[in-house]
Each structure stands twice: as structure tokens, then as C-alpha cells.
Amino acid sequence: xxxxxxxxxxxxxxxxxxxxxxxxxxxxxxxxxxxxxxxxxxxxxxxxxxxxxxxxxxxxxxxxxxxxxxxxxxxxxxxxxxxxxxxxxxxxxxxxxxxxxxxxxxxxxxxxxxxxxxxxxxxxxxxxxxxxxxxxxxxxxxxxxxxxxxxxxxxxxxxxxxxxxxxxxxxxxxxxxxxxxxxxxxxxxxxxxxxxx
Numbered sequence: 562x563x564x565x566x567x568x569x570x571x572x573x574x575x576x577x578x579x580x581x582x583x584x585x586x587x588x589x590x591x592x593x594x595x596x597x598x599x600x601x602x603x604x605x606x607x608x609x610x611x612x613x614x615x616x617x618x619x620x621x622x623x624x625x626x627x628x629x630x631x632x633x634x635x636x637x638x639x640x641x642x643x644x645x646x647x648x649x650x651x652x653x654x655x656x657x658x659x660x661x662x663x664x665x666x667x668x669x670x671x672x673x674x675x676x677x678x679x680x681x682x683x684x685x686x687x688x689x690x691x692x693x694x695x696x697x698x699x700x701x702x703x704x705x706x707x708x709x710x711x712x713x714x715x716x717x718x719x720x721x722x723x724x725x726x727x728x729x730x731x732x733x734x735x736x737x738x739x740x741x742x743x744x745x746x747x748x749x750x751x752x753x754x755x756x757x758x
Contacts, residue, residue, distance in 0.1 A: 626728035689710055
């Protein structure tokens with residue numbers, strides 16, 4: 562009896578896979594997908610969860626802004642984990658928060674470092690300013706602890722600026738997307754009603 566039930570289960574799985582476009586490889590065991598199909602299906606599930614996550618645009622934009630802030634601010638590799646924990650605690654969008662941390666990448670880090678030094682030098686007193694001559698002379702080692710406040714203050718300002726920009730842009734884009742999706746679903750529903758009548 563259990564064998565019949567398993568055969569029925571495998572048949573249903575194969576039908577579900579075919580309806581989703583996942584075809585088993587030639588010679589593959591019934592009910593087993595290739596690693597490529599499993600990878601594709603897993604990636605598609607993550608994408609759909611992100612797109613269909615039950616959250617309002619404000620919480621999604623706040624999650625994105627939190628991720629951008631923690632991505633730019635020096636968290637020493639813990640940005641994604643901190644974004645996940647903080648967004649869970651604040652009940653903001655977790656996926657947006659983790660994706661926001663990806664703003665910290667090798668292409669943009671020099672820009673953020675430059676903006677950090679400029680902002681820190683503008684705000685801090687002259688005795689704490691970071692000067693390029695210090696690094697050229699090679700005597701920056703002893704002054705490193707003296708330069709860290711300028712770096713952290715500048716980085717805090719740059720992180721807050723980019724987080725505010727991410728929140729504003731995210732809120733605009735997500736709200737437009739949700740309005741378009743609602744409009745499309747109304748049109749789809751009205752077309753389905755016309756076809757059924």
C-alpha cells in the first residue's frame with residue numbers, strides 16, 4: 562500500500578514540475594530533478610518571495626535604507642547579518658535590508674571612502690582632519706587612533722545620506738510598482754469576467 566501512495570506522489574511531482582517548465586534529464590530517476598533545475602527553482606522561489614512579500618511600500622523602503630546604511634557603515638563583514646537581525650526586530654522588510662547591504666562592493670567602496678574623508682574633514686576640528694600628506698610621509702601608523710574619529714563621523718554622515726536617498730528612491734519605485742500591479746490585476750480580473758460571461 563505505501564508503494565502505491567509513493568508512486569502517486571511521484572506522479573504528482575512530475576506533473577507539477579512539467580507545469581513549471583522543469584523537465585527531468587534523460588535517464589534521470591523518476592521524481593528527481595537535475596541540479597540545474599533545482600538551482601533554477603530555488604532561485605525562482607527566492608525571487609518570487611521577494612517580489613510577492615506581504616509588506617507595504619514603507620516597510621520595504623525602510624528595510625532597503627537600513628541595508629544601505631549598514632552596507633556603507635563599517636560593520637567589518639557583519640552588515641548582512643546585522644541588517645537581517647535589525648530588520649526582523651523592527652519588523653521591516655528583511656529581504657530589502659539584506660539586498661541593501663550589497664551596495665558595499667569593490668566598485669563603490671573607493672567612492673564611499675573618498676566621501677567619508679571629505680565629510681569627516683568638513684565636520685571635525687582641524688587637529689583631527691585626515692591629510693594626504695600624512696599618508697605620503699608614512700607616519701600615519703602612530704596617528705591612526707587620532708584619525709579614526711574623523712573616519713567614523715564622516716562615514717556616519719555618508720551612510721545616513723545614502724540611506725535617506727535609498728529610502729526615498731525605494732519608496733517611489735515600490736509604490737509605483739504596487740500601483741501598476743494593482744491596476745494590472747484589476748484589468749486581468751475584468752477581462753476574465755468578460756470571458757466567463
